[in-house]
Amino acid sequence: MKLIDGKRVSSQIRQEISLEVKKIVEEEEKPPHLAAILVGDDPASETYVNNKAKACKEIGFESSNYKLPGDVSQEELLETIDFINNDDEIDGVIVQLPLPDHIDEYKIIESIKPEKDVDGFHPINVGRMSIGLPAYISATPFGIIELLKRYEIETKGKNCVVLGRSNIVGRPISVLMNHNSEPGNSTVTVCHSRTENIKEITAKADILIVAIGKKEFVTADMVKQNAVVIDVGIHRVASVEKKSGFKLVGDVKFDEVSKKASYITPVPGGVGPMTITALLHNTLKARKKDIYK
Numbered sequence: 001m002k003l004i005d006g007k008r009v010s011s012q013i014r015q016e017i018s019l020e021v022k023k024i025v026e027e028e029e030k031p032p033h034l035a036a037i038l039v040g041d042d043p044a045s046e047t048y049v050n051n052k053a054k055a056c057k058e059i060g061f062e063s064s065n066y067k068l069p070g071d072v073s074q075e076e077l078l079e080t081i082d083f084i085n086n087d088d089e090i091d092g093v094i095v096q097l098p099l100p101d102h103i104d105e106y107k108i109i110e111s112i113k114p115e116k117d118v119d120g121f122h123p124i125n126v127g128r129m130s131i132g133l134p135a136y137i138s139a140t141p142f143g144i145i146e147l148l149k150r151y152e153i154e155t156k157g158k159n160c161v162v163l164g165r166s167n168i169v170g171r172p173i174s175v176l177m178n179h180n181s182e183p184g185n186s187t188v189t190v191c192h193s194r195t196e197n198i199k200e201i202t203a204k205a206d207i208l209i210v211a212i213g214k215k216e217f218v219t220a221d222m223v224k225q226n227a228v229v230i231d232v233g234i235h236r237v238a239s240v241e242k243k244s245g246f247k248l249v250g251d252v253k254f255d256e257v258s259k260k261a262s263y264i265t266p267v268p269g270g271v272g273p274m275t276i277t278a279l280l281h282n283t284l285k286a287r288k289k290d291i292y293k
């Protein structure tokens, strides 16, 4: 069994990006600039946005955070996005999710200029990705593809089973794995909460991508010998062994599944570290106008 080290791949990609930033700055051009909008004061979202800003700084990007109160009106949020959409100094913008209930998330996502939608959530980017046009790929699917690529895992002609059909992971990764590309060219089956006989389906997977949001859902009996297992889940469980009092586990029962897998992503340290890196990758693309020429 080989561990897929997301931390190592992530730092490798960040090094590649920072070299490109150096080149841009040496030519006296402005570095990429990422803006993040945070509504309210949810501590997890605040941490996430602060980590993004820190990652930008480390890599030589500009970043700005727009903090709006939790009771901000949808109109005001739309005005902030409109301002950023029209600011030539800003290359990419993300609106941290989830948003408060009084705000229509889809209306907000659709108001972001597709050229600046570095989260890849806008229907234009999702649509372009679906038909194989250049597009911003959202963070987790990008991370998975990049891990498969950099570990040179053969995907062509393989049975790929995706557990979960969410808009941000299951659906887009199933489309990407099915594309005529490398990685890609897999025969893809998507399972979800209404799928019958899940175990029979997962047991045939050469590549099993798990984004079902259920703690340690995948057990060894569900997995084919030598399968490649990608675990997108992240859950906190109480642990007396840890000073913090908790540890992180995924959607896969790692201890038993790792004995059968040929490759497996750990939690933490697998797909997770790739997500902010994906955002940096997309922001560099936005700065270079690589997607929308």
Ligand code: GUN
Binding pocket: 094, 095, 096, 097, 098, 119, 139, 275
């Ligand atoms: N909340 C949790 N993950 C994400 C993400 O990748 N993008 C945005 N905008 N919000 C999030």
